[in-house]
Structures are given as structure tokens and as C-alpha cells.
Amino acid sequence: MSEHNEPTQTDIAQAHGEHAHHIVSPKIYVVILLALLVATAATVWASFLELGIWNPVIALAIACTKATLVVLFFMHVKYSTKLTMLTVLAGIFMFLTLIGMTLADYISRAWGQW
Amino acid sequence: MSESTIVKLPDQSTARIPKMNYLSKENGILSWLLTGDHKRIAILYLISLSFFFFIGGALAGLIRLELLTPQADLMATDTYNKVFTMHGLIMVFFFLVPSVPATLGNFLIPMMIGAKDLALPKINLLSWYLYIAGGSLMLYTMATGGVDTGWTFTTPLSTHYVNTNVLTTGLAAFIAGFSSIFTGLNFIVTIHKMRAPGMTWFKLPLFVWAHYAASILMVLATPVVAIAIVLVALERTIGIGVFDPTKGGDPILFQHLFWFYSHPAVYIMILPGMGVISEVISTFSRKRVFGYTAVAFSSVAIAVFGFFVWAHHMFIMGISNYSVLVFSLLTMLVAVPSAIKVFNWTFTMYKGSITFETPMIYAFGFLGLFTIGGMTGVFLGTSGTDIHLTETYFIVAHFHFVMVGGMLMAFLSGIHFWWPKMTGRMYPEKISQLAAVVTFIGFNFTFFPQFILGTLGMPRRYASYPPEFQILNVFSTAGATILGVGYLLPVLYLVWSLKYGKIAGNNPWQATGLEWQTQSPPLTENFVKMPIMDHDVYDYEWLEAQQEKEKEVASAR
């Protein structure tokens, strides 16, 4: 059943079943690489500006865009099943719950009495 | 066969244990220690779990003996502190968290969904080795002087004011945590990816739903206690100042990280038990579980809500009053699915054809005790009464009602229910029914007085107490002896049944699960050919039709 001659592009895609394994072309990888490099430069440059409260916000925003680029394209989540996307979102949601609800306690301590 | 039982065994004179099964396939110590077969790993877990259960139980016995008298006279107070710490650690990390998932879950989930094995068999074996590594490290800790920080590692006590081996205990819990993560990870992947054709999500048995929910908790919550332990270890050795108030750290941050895991951990412990109870009550009432989707979704709801409630362990620890509101409200929401499940189980028996074998008696015990345990949880979730009741014996009674009354009863019910499938032999009925009733009585005698002690304000973890609490403590210790007997009996007659038990045949309970449609003890690859799930779950009509067909085939031959 498994042929051993040099498979063509279509054979490989077919052998892996059409839905799952979309092979991401190197062109996309290069574009994403450049985007990430530019974003890194941007975040470093932004940190040298005096923006007060906006500094951490921008730094985190750029970091999040870089992370989403890596997740979607390098980790193929854009091309994989809904289940993988759901797992990633579940992880992020639980990460934010841990941080959010713990910080909720620390931030609201100043309001009430001790 | 007497009318009042559904047990249908093959004719004992001719019945034999099937020649080819997962136990006889290969033998020798290596075939067990390097097995990938989920059933053998389940047996390995069952043996090591029972070992740790009896060590934890012995420590519990010591605690109860010490509390017979108001003075700390049986042992020195720091020995008592080490005894209750080890009791807590061994019971939580080495019995309650892995018990039902690692034994019954490992054994049954692949069979229930029609798969040949779990998705990652080598990771499953690694999970058992991590469990044994953690367990032996814990025993090493006990041997070399124990640890007296309580199983909750409260900082700054555990980091600066105690010189017992906190590090080795932390490492043991850290490793056992990964054993739990890998089991949970294995279950989620198997349930998602390896279901038999036709097995949709709503044809999954509730046992599988409950383990799916528990696995989500295992995978997402356990790493947070792993990092909390690493931080405690570093704080203790290098003094990084993350939890040390003199260096600007906040000890309450440890409480947040610790309870973020430890509350979902109690749902990791109880959800698999609920899965067992759904199967048992459905089989012995001969009826589909009442409100199947409600029970399935309430399992998942418990798992999801379980993540948002952890600070109800910290209401009086100085977290802000407003976050107490938030966590108390969410605790009320997480209590509702448990109530839904109890009522659904009760109504499963409506218009059923009920028989009272041992698993069902344990299930009745579970229903009663879990209802009390669950309700007293609401006492502690309500911020008002929590002020008076927290950190007293009320809490000890609450979690023992839920863990020992709930989870352990479910574990024993499951062990008795699937014993024929795991070993091919039936357990002795009469003595096991007696053991179940003895356990129920002993349990109530032990832990009900502790509710009253709790309202009286007797604090937890006290070696000596004011004299007016003595009577209730004496009742509790008396109950503990009965409970001890109740737990010893199953070991005796189950081991006895391995040799002398009746041959069980494929389906002694005439149950509808896929695991009952194959031989017992099952083949290594579970099914001769891949089962097709063409019928619904808990489909007793389909089972009758199946038995009619077999009768015709038998009579035609």
C-alpha cells in the first residue's frame, strides 16, 4: 500500500489526507519571519520612548501579536482542526483566569478594610 | 438463581477462565514492568495504590488513637504533627488523586470506547513509574524523620520555621503531579481520537464523561502546584524572597498558587467516583441514567467551574472582602451540578428493576454520604458561616465525608462491579455486602461526631484539646476501628476470590457497556474485531435482543 518511489507533491498531500496536513509553503514562513523581526525592532524602539502607562501596554500588545503569528503559522494552528484551536484557546483562557482572578484579589485589597 | 439478583453466571462445572487473556498472554516480571497494555498498568496501579492506602489508613488509626485523650500522651506533639502530615500527603497525592482514574479508568476507558489501548501506552507506563518514584520518595521521607508542615505546605512555616525534609516531600509531590498530568493527558487524547466507529460523544458512557472532565482538571491545574513547590523549594534553599515577608514577598501568593491546584484536585478526586456511580446505579436499576445529558454536562460544568472557586479556602486569610464575594458566589454555582447529579441518580431508580448487590449498596452509601458532604461544603462556601467553621473539625468532617464517604465508597463500588471483568472471577456476595454495611456504619460513627466538634470550635491538627471535646473524639475513634475492619475485609475476600471465586463469564451483571460484551479477563487487544457502536448507551432493549440472538444460536447448534 505504501509506495516507495519519489512521491510528488500531490501524493504527499493525499497520503496525509486532505483535511489535516496542509503543507505551509516556505514563502509564508519567510514573511512571518520578517514580520517577527520587524515587531521585535518595534517593541525595542517603543520601550525607549517615554509613554508612561502605555509602555507596558504596547510591549504586551506587540508580544501578543508576535506570539499569535508564531502560533498560527509556525505551529500550523491556522491549518489544523478546530480541536487544536479550541485547546489553544482553553489554555490561554485558563492562564488568564489564574492571573486575572489572583490579581483581582490583590487589586481590590485597597478598597475594603484590611 | 434466586429471583432477587441479576447475576447470571455460566455453569460453574464447565466454565473455565479463557485460555488467552491479557494476564496469560506473557508472564515473567519484565512482561509486567515493561508492559504497554493499559489493563496491566491498571493492575500495577491497583496493587501500589492499595499499599499506599493501608499506610495512610494506619496513620489515620494513629491519629484517632492519639485523640482518644485530651492530653497528647500517645506520642510527642511533633511526632503527631508528622503523622497527620504524612496521612494527608499519602492519602491526597498517592491514593485519592490517582485511585479511580489510574485503576478503573486505565482499565476500562479504552474498552468502553472500543479502542485497543490508550493513545500513548508508553506515557501511561511512564506515569506509573513516576507514581512509584514519588511514592518511594515519600516513604524515604517517612523513614528519615518525616515532615511536619501539614499537607498544605503553608509558607512561611514550610520555608523558614521547620527543619524536617520539606524538600524531599516537595520533590515527591512534584513527581506524583506529573504522573497525574500524563494520565489525564492520555485520557483526553484517547477519548477524543480513538473512539470506535459510531461512538459519538452522546453514546459515551458517563464513566468516560466523568474521566474526561477530571482529566481536563489534571492537565490544567497540576502544573500550577508544580511551580508552587519549585518556588517553595527555592525559597527554602536560596531564599529568593518570593514568599518571604521580610524580603518583600507575600505568603498569600503561595496560598493562591497552592489552592489554584488543590481545589480542582478535589474535583479530580470526586469526578471519577461519580462516573463509577452512574454506571453502577444504571446497571443495578436496569435503566438508562435519568437525564443522561444533564449528568454528562454537569460533570464538565464541575470541571470548568472548579477553576474559579479556589479562594474559598482563604476567606479569613486577609484576601480582600470583595474577592471573598466573588469566590463565595462562584462556590455556590459549582455546588449546583453536584446536586443535579445526586437527584438524577436517585431518579434513575424510578420505575427500575432494582437489585442490591454490593456495588449497589456502596452506591447507596455514596449517595447518602456525598449529599451530606456536598451540603456541608455549602456551609463552608458561604462566607458568613465560614468564619466560624473554617480550620476546625467541621472542615475535617466535610472533606472526609466527600472523599472517604464519596470517593472511597465509589472506588470500592467500582472495584466490586468490575472485579469479574478484571479477574474473570466473582467476589463472594454475602461477606462483601456485610463489609459494605460495616464500612457505612463505621464511617458515620467516625466522622459525624466531628461535625459537632467542628461547630464547638475544636481546631484542626490539635494533638491535645480541651476536655469537653473528649466524648465526641472517643466516639470518633470507636467508629474508626469499625471503619478499619470495613476496609480490611475487601482485601481478604477479593484476594481469596482470585483463586476460589466463581467463574464470572463475559457479562455476569448483564450490563450494557462495551467492556461487558467481550470475554473476561479480556484479551490484550480488548476486542477480537473492532466493535461498531450501533446501539445507544445504556440500551437494555438492545441487550435483551442480543441475549435472544445468543439463545437462538446456542439452541440451533
Place this chain on the structure above:
Amino acid sequence: MSHISPTIWQFLVKWMTNFALFPPEASKIAPQMDALYFFMVLVSLIGLTIVVLLIVAFSILYSKERHPVAEQIEGSTLLEATWTIIPLGLFLMMFVWGALIYFRVFTPPANAMNIYVVGKQWMWKVEHPGGQHEINALHVPTGRAVQLTIISQDVFHSFSIPAFRVKREAIPGRYTTVWFEATTPGTYHLFCTQYCGTEHSHMIGDVVVLSPEDYRKWLASSTSGASIAQNGERLFASLSCAACHNARPDARGPSLANVYGAKLPLASGGTVTADDAYLREAILNPSQHVTQGYAPIMPTYQGQVSEEGIISLVEYIKNLNSDYRIQQTLNTTDLLPESEQTAAPGAKVPATKGLVKP
């Protein structure tokens, strides 16, 4: 019953005499909390009886002999709704009722009498403002709101008085507070309910509730010289706090008169009310809480002042309603030979009453 041996009889008598089933109600909040407690016990009993009755009824009615063929029932959304909404409704009711009590217990009234409690590994040190020091004991008058400001010197402890239904964790590094109003005189248990090491079970004591006159007699009979504020003043001088906080116009530190409860503008923006916690933080980590218009030159006293010392300083600052006292101490210290001359030697700067920096 003549054949019961005397030893068993004596044992039973000992048991029975001080056997208890429910703690005494000795504070104003106790009956309210017990009302909620009994309501919840009632709801639990009703729930349990429903479940047990259903199980027993179904077991009898639908046992295999009486009802051999089971009828498959899918479920009923009506029933599902009932046992979702009713428990939810009950639990939310308990939540609201409980939250009210919680807020009542942990928001002390303004006129409460403040008592400081310091938890230390395996003993409770209680300090009354008047200077009475108690170990593992707490004397309180009836009919008066008593606020406990609790802190721990080492590990987590938990100050628990079951008879008052009151419990608060003692945390190292932070004040936590709880208040109660005792109602019935008597002696009640005091426990440490958070595991704190070897002698955790010996960290207990007695809470003695006295009528107001007896309390006054007790106060008078057990004064130990200086009140906390006086201790604070001595510390204030010995740590040379007065060198900066001397309320002179050119003072390097803000004047501390009437600072307690005032809204202070911070150098890093925003305002903060100067309560006990703020004063303690300002002593230990001064440069994070610099008042506007002052340089962050105050040294930290972390590790130099014990918890009791900080409590006495805080108490002293709380009772400081004029700078007259500081002037007096300064003037006396000026007379000392080695004290370095400040400003114009001997010039008496009139102590301006109630001068408070904005």
C-alpha cells in the same frame, strides 16, 4: 446500676460534667451566625431526607421482585429545571445572607476599642492601649465594640474565639483585623486554628468577658506602667524620629499631628488614607510611601523594630493630636550635651497648634 465499677462511674461523671454539643453564644454576631447555620442545617436535613426517602421508596417499589421489567425513561427537563433552580435559589440566598454577616464581622465600627494582638510561635501576646500586656489571655468588657488588630511575628497563626464565632488569620507582614461585641460575661476558649508548628495545640488561652465595672477594676489592677502610646513616644525619641518629624517649618519629615485617618497625597501621585497598615508600611518601607513635597530620605526600620515596637509607634502616632509633645521631647533632648544643635540654638519656635501640612 449498682454493678458499674467506681472508676468507670468517675470517668463517666468527668465526661458528662463538661460535655457540650453547641458552643455558647457570647457575642452580638453569634446569634445571627447561628441563625444562618441552623437555616443551612435545616436545608441540608430536608435535602438529605428527600434523597433518602426517594431511595428507600424506589428500592421498595421497584425492586426486582416487585417490578421485574424496567421501563426506560429518557429524563424530563421539567425535573432537571426544578433541581437546578431550587438548589441554586437556596444557595444564592445563603450566599447573600453569609456575605452580609461576613462584611459585618470584618468591617469594624469607628468607635471600636482597639486591642493589638501579636501571634508568635506558640503564644498570643495581647496589648491593650492602656498598656496592659497579656499572654494567651484577653480581657474584654461587655457591651463595647472591640476591634482586634492582629499580626504575626513568624508564621501563619489564626486567632479564633468559637464562643464569639470570630476567627482571623494572623499573617506575618500585614495587619488583619476583626471586631466583636461581647455580650455575656464568662471565660471562653481562645484557639490558634492555623497549623503553626510543634506547639500548635498549646497556643490556646482564655477570653475573659467582664462587666464594664469589673473590666475597669481589672484595668486598674493590672496596669504595667506606661501605656502603649507612652512606649511609642519613648521609641519615637530613641529612634530619633523627632529629628525629622518635629513639625518645624523647615522639618525634613511631614508633621505627624492628626495624621491618622487623614488623606495624604503621595509623591508618586494618588492619595492614601493613613490607617494602621499605612503607618506600619511607612515605617518599614518609607520610600514607597513618601508624602508629596518631601524627599525619600527616611531610612527603613525593617529588622530594627519588633512588631510590638511598631504597634507602640503606630499607637503613639494615632494619639498625637498636637505637636506639643514632640516639641517637649525635642527641647529636653536639646539640653542633652551630645545632641547636635538644630537651627538657631535655644530659639523656642512656638509650637503652632494643629499645623498640618496639606
Place this chain on the structure above:
Amino acid sequence: MPDSSTVEHGASVAAEHEEHPAYLRHHFESTEQQADATNFAMWLFLLTEIMFFGGLFTAYLIYRNWYYPAFVAASHQLDVFWGTLNTLVLICSSFTMAMGVWCSETRRKKGLVLCLALTFILGLCFLGIKTIEYSEKIEKHHVPGFHYSLQSFTDPQSDPKVFNEYHDKPLPVDLAVHTEVYFSLYFLMTGMHALHMIIGIGILAFMIFRARAGAYTSGHVTFVENFGLYWHFVDIIWIYLFALLYLISRHQ
């Protein structure tokens, strides 16, 4: 933290049946199901890693909120140049890893070996830069718990390299003490990240050795793919660490 390479181990070779491709494990029905399952398992493992680092990020956010000035002064001790260079190194290594996965999918053995080797070298380069930074901290006694010195915060002039760039005002002692919390979090987070890098580089070496033997270019790509996920995840963690630890506020 057991070696996470065992996670991929489940998917490795050793199947007895001839009619299936050699790498299909007996309990799977098809290679498709096996690839899906191991990929999903890898994602779940990454979930545990997210929650593991989550605890550290919670601690970081709380203490940054509490001791902001100390965090700013301490973050000036970190050299932005090395941090940025490390980020570029890791992003390129992510790129080469992605190209490696592509080569494995398109069965280009030489390309795969080259990409894995590049990723390996970039990984080592990252660790080299980290050792440079760590040695600098060790010299200045900024390692918490080992005679931690506040000198470069209470008296910034004594530390010309940083002072000329940022002209920090001297911190009072009680603020400077909290820089130790910053550095303990710094060593915790970057240390844990470096540990994951070391594990990754170990597996990379193993993979290069197997790739040279032609293991991953005959249709069975799950091992390379899963390792790619792990590597990209470690890169994402560094992206956040760089943003949070290095770039708190760099303006002069």
C-alpha cells in the same frame, strides 16, 4: 521536571505488522489517527507548560505592581542589546525549525539535516548569550541569596556602564532591597526557560543523528512536527520574557 522528550517517545517507531507502514503503532487504526493523536497530545503537554509558566507570570505581575521603581532600576541592569540579539536568535531558530518541518514533509533529507543543525547552533548561541548575561550578574553579585549586593542601586555611580546610559537616581535602601525580588523572578523565569532550551537542544541532537539516518523523510513526520511545536512554544515564552523583563521602561 522529567525530560519531556519522552512525550514524543510514544510516537516513535517499532510496529510489528508488515502491511501497515513501519511506524504505525498497533493500537492505532491508521497513520492519520496516530498523527492526530500525538499532535493533540503535544498540544495538551504545551498546555501544562503554559500553566507552569503561568504561576511565574502571576508572581511577576504582582511584584511588578507592588515594587515598580525597584523593577525599573533592576531592569536597567539587563543589557537590551543582548536581550534583543537573543530574541532575534530565537526567532531565526523558530524559522529554521519551521523550515525543517517543511523539509521533513517534502522528504528533503539534506534540507532537514541542515535546518535542524542551524536550529541547534542558534539554540547553543542563545545559551551562550545567556551565560554572558548570567556571568555579568554573578560578577555584580546580583544573584539573589548569594550575598546579593544593593550597591549598584543605592549608589548608581559605582556602576558606570549602566549609569551613563540611564542616570538612575540612587534608590533608598528599602526600595533597593526589592530589586532582589526582581532578580529572583528574573533567574526563575529565564532559568526555567533555559532549562527548556537545554532539553530542546538535547532532543535536537538526537533528531539530527536520526535525520542523517533518513528517519524523518520517509513519510513519518510526527516526531519532527511535535518537536517543532515544543520549540516554537519555548520561543513564545522568550518573546514574553523579553517584553516583561527587559523592556519595563528603557527611556533615558
